[in-house]
Amino acid sequence: MNKKLIRIIVSAVLLLGAVIVEKTTSLSVWQLLIVYLIPYLLIGYDIIGDAFENLFKGSVFNEDFLMVIATLGALFIGFLPGAATEFPEAVFVMLFFQVGELFEDIAEGRSRKSISELMDIRPDYANVLRGDTVSKVSPETVSIGEIIMIKPGEKIPLDGRVLEGTSNLDTIALTGESVPRKIDVEDTVISGCVNISGMLKVKVTKNFGESTASKIINLVENASKNKSKSEAFITKFARFYTPIVVFVAIALSILPPVFSSDFAGTFSVWLNRALTFLVVSCPCALVISVPLTFFGGIGGAGKNGILIKGGSYMETLAKIGIIVFDKTGTLTKGKFEVNAIHPNKINENQLLHLAAHVERFSTHPIAISLKNAYPNENDDCKIENVEELSGQGIRARVNGDIVCVGNTKMMDAVGAKWEPCEKNGTIIHVAVNGEYVGHIVISDTIKEDSKDAIAALRTEGVEKTVMLTGDRKEVGAAVAKELSLDEYHAELMPADKVNFLERLIKEKSPKTNLAFVGDGINDAPVLARADVGIAMGGLGSDAAIEAADVVLMDDKPSKIAKAISIARRTIEIAKQNVVFAIFVKVLVLILAGFGIATMWMAVFADVGVTILVILNAARTLKA
Numbered sequence: 010m011n012k013k014l015i016r017i018i019v020s021a022v023l024l025l026g027a028v029i030v031e032k033t034t035s036l037s038v039w040q041l042l043i044v045y046l047i048p049y050l051l052i053g054y055d056i057i058g059d060a061f062e063n064l065f066k067g068s069v070f071n072e073d074f075l076m077v078i079a080t081l082g083a084l085f086i087g088f089l090p091g092a093a094t095e096f097p098e099a100v101f102v103m104l105f106f107q108v109g110e111l112f113e114d115i116a117e118g119r120s121r122k123s124i125s126e127l128m129d130i131r132p133d134y135a136n137v138l139r140g141d142t143v144s145k146v147s148p149e150t151v152s153i154g155e156i157i158m159i160k161p162g163e164k165i166p167l168d169g170r171v172l173e174g175t176s177n178l179d180t181i182a183l184t185g186e187s188v189p190r191k192i193d194v195e196d197t198v199i200s201g202c203v204n205i206s207g208m209l210k211v212k213v214t215k216n217f218g219e220s221t222a223s224k225i226i227n228l229v230e231n232a233s234k235n236k237s238k239s240e241a242f243i244t245k246f247a248r249f250y251t252p253i254v255v256f257v258a259i260a261l262s263i264l265p266p267v268f269s270s271d272f273a274g275t276f277s278v279w280l281n282r283a284l285t286f287l288v289v290s291c292p293c294a295l296v297i298s299v300p301l302t303f304f305g306g307i308g309g310a311g312k313n314g315i316l317i318k319g320g321s322y323m324e325t326l327a328k329i330g331i332i333v334f335d336k337t338g339t340l341t342k343g344k345f346e347v348n349a350i351h352p353n354k355i356n357e358n359q360l361l362h363l364a365a366h367v368e369r370f371s372t373h374p375i376a377i378s379l380k381n382a383y384p385n386e387n388d389d390c391k392i393e394n395v396e397e398l399s400g401q402g403i404r405a406r407v408n409g410d411i412v413c414v415g416n417t418k419m420m421d422a423v424g425a426k427w428e429p430c431e432k433n434g435t436i437i438h439v440a441v442n443g444e445y446v447g448h449i450v451i452s453d454t455i456k457e458d459s460k461d462a463i464a465a466l467r468t469e470g471v472e473k474t475v476m477l478t479g480d481r482k483e484v485g486a487a488v489a490k491e492l493s494l495d496e497y498h499a500e501l502m503p504a505d506k507v508n509f510l511e512r513l514i515k516e517k518s519p520k521t522n523l524a525f526v527g528d529g530i531n532d533a534p535v536l537a538r539a540d541v542g543i544a545m546g547g548l549g550s551d552a553a554i555e556a557a558d559v560v561l562m563d564d565k566p567s568k569i570a571k572a573i574s575i576a577r578r579t580i581e582i583a584k585q586n587v588v589f590a591i592f593v594k595v596l597v598l599i600l601a602g603f604g605i606a607t608m609w610m611a612v613f614a615d616v617g618v619t620i621l622v623i624l625n626a627a628r629t630l631k632a
């Protein structure tokens with residue numbers, strides 16, 4: 010059982026014992042003090058310790074300090090002439106303060122647990138195949154290119170590519186998605202997923218630090234450091250608030266008696282009010298309300314496969330007015346298929362061969378599809394000087410010839426006389442030494458949930474949806490129409506995308522925010538420039554995970570509306586907490602100042618508010 014809980018129970022029993030002793034015997038005030046000091050010290054020693062430690066560190070005014078002077082005051086007020094003793098009150102204040110802290114620990118523990126469930130993706134070991142033997146090693150020690158074996162039931166320790174075996178992967182910890190993913194030879198697997206059914210032999214493609222699991226763990230661990238504006242406000246507020254309260258309490262105990270005719274007679278009354286005032290003033294509910302709420306919100310979002318990198322992005326997300334999308338890999342699957350090959354002077358196979366070669370080192374979705382379409386790409390042709398011109402295509406030297414693979418902009422740049430194509434889709438043109446040799450038509454499909462995602466965003470109150478793409482006008486128009494987007498702009502270079510974004514930011518009302526959603530390929534600058542950058546990061550690129558503020562683990566655009574609604578709910582709950590805590594506080598402070606609230610009421614007000622605030626904050630976890 011919880012140590013603190015035991016302490017609370019034992020102290021409560023001792024307090025009861027002390028009250029019985031007081032009622033049944035006629036001990037002197039000094040003797041009573043000693044009897045009550047036993048439960049007081051048992052329940053309060055750590056708080057007293059902390060208060061003094063802070064005193065020596067120079068930060069006097071904190072909640073521990075408030076509690077300690079209030080309770081010490083209550084313990085000693087009985088020694089004043091004419092004043093009643095308040096020993097049980099003193100112990101009780103400490104006791105309830107600890108109950109509040111216990112609740113706080115439990116609530117924080119629960120949010121932490123939901124985040125650490127996410128953290129459950131941390132792999133403990135890898136079965137690495139070295140020579141003929143498989144040995145269990147720490148995943149940090151495995152290097153790129155090594156072979157690892159993953160048995161059913163084990164966590165995938167490092168990102169890699171399947172060499173042998175088929176299986177299903179449980180990705181729920183990463184994506185919140187409970188449907189298992191089918192995995193076959195040549196598929197990539199990412200660390201943090203659990204292998205469900207078959208034995209997999211995997212070639213490691215990233216070392217541990219660069220693997221998805223450790224990237225995500227880092228990201229989540231840093232999320233709580235990224236304080237929201239309201240959290241920063243509360244911290245500042247507490248810094249001014251506590252000293253003010255202490256001075257008001259001192260004034261309250263001294264000034265009225267000084268101005269009354271009977272100083273000695275009224276001092277104990279006012280001191281009592283001042284002490285009550287101090288107990289009420291403890292800002293614990295306020296101090297924990299906001300961070301705990303954001304913490305819960307981040308945890309709740311994480312459960313849904315939405316990683317929000319900090320409370321401040323929660324605030325930005327809640328006020329999104331415009332969403333700008335990248336097309337490829339964001340609204341569309343980014344899995345192109347070759348539909349037609351239209352060669353010029355050379356044959357189909359040769360054209361595909363050249364294109365696949367030039368794309369050998371690229372991770373662009375177009376490159377992957379061309380490589381897939383030409384199975385034996387990795388032959389002994391000599392490929393040198395590869396240069397990727399983002400938004401245009403790729404240029405490389407293949408067996409001595411300069412081969413360009415890309416869109417019409419690229420063809421124009423090298424003076425190749427390209428031919429238009431009547432087919433629907435993205436057209437990849439190829440030129441050899443500036444001479445046009447044909448084009449390949451590839452097409453991509455819209456993600457299943459893109460249409461619903463756009464509709465859901467409208468329901469969430471997003472005013473404008475825009476798509477920016479480097480692809481052809483025809484393709485852009487078709488996608489925009491299918492998804493009923495408000496605007497689209499096609500044939501953009503990465504720099505044009507930044508310019509468009511700047512323009513949209515200038516045009517929008519300053520009260521609303523602009524979000525950019527991308528897959529991180531070619532659009533990291535725009536991700537960074539937007540008020541909030543949302544990346545399709547999960548089962549793909551990792552540049553995106555770094556540039557973005559919010560990462561959607563399962564690449565589903567429909568999660569954006571979910572993220573917005575979680576953010577709004579979290580902010581709403583944080584606001585309720587702050588307003589409620591301040592309202593009750595001020596009310597009881599005034600009552601205490603007028604001597605209407607007793608020490609008992611003060612304790613219940615304080616702890617009661619703290620507990621309600623915690624329970625309210627816990628609602629954010631259930632997104």
Ligand code: ADP
Nearest residue numbers: 336337373400401402414415416478479480531
């Ligand atoms: P999007 O904005 O839709 O995500 P990109 O900016 O990544 O698209 O690319 C824009 C265009 O540039 C593509 O439609 C294609 O014509 C060309 N392109 C980009 N990368 C490549 C590549 N690796 N191979 C061939 N063409 C490419």
Ligand code: MG
Nearest residue numbers: 335337530531
């Ligand atoms: Mg893209």
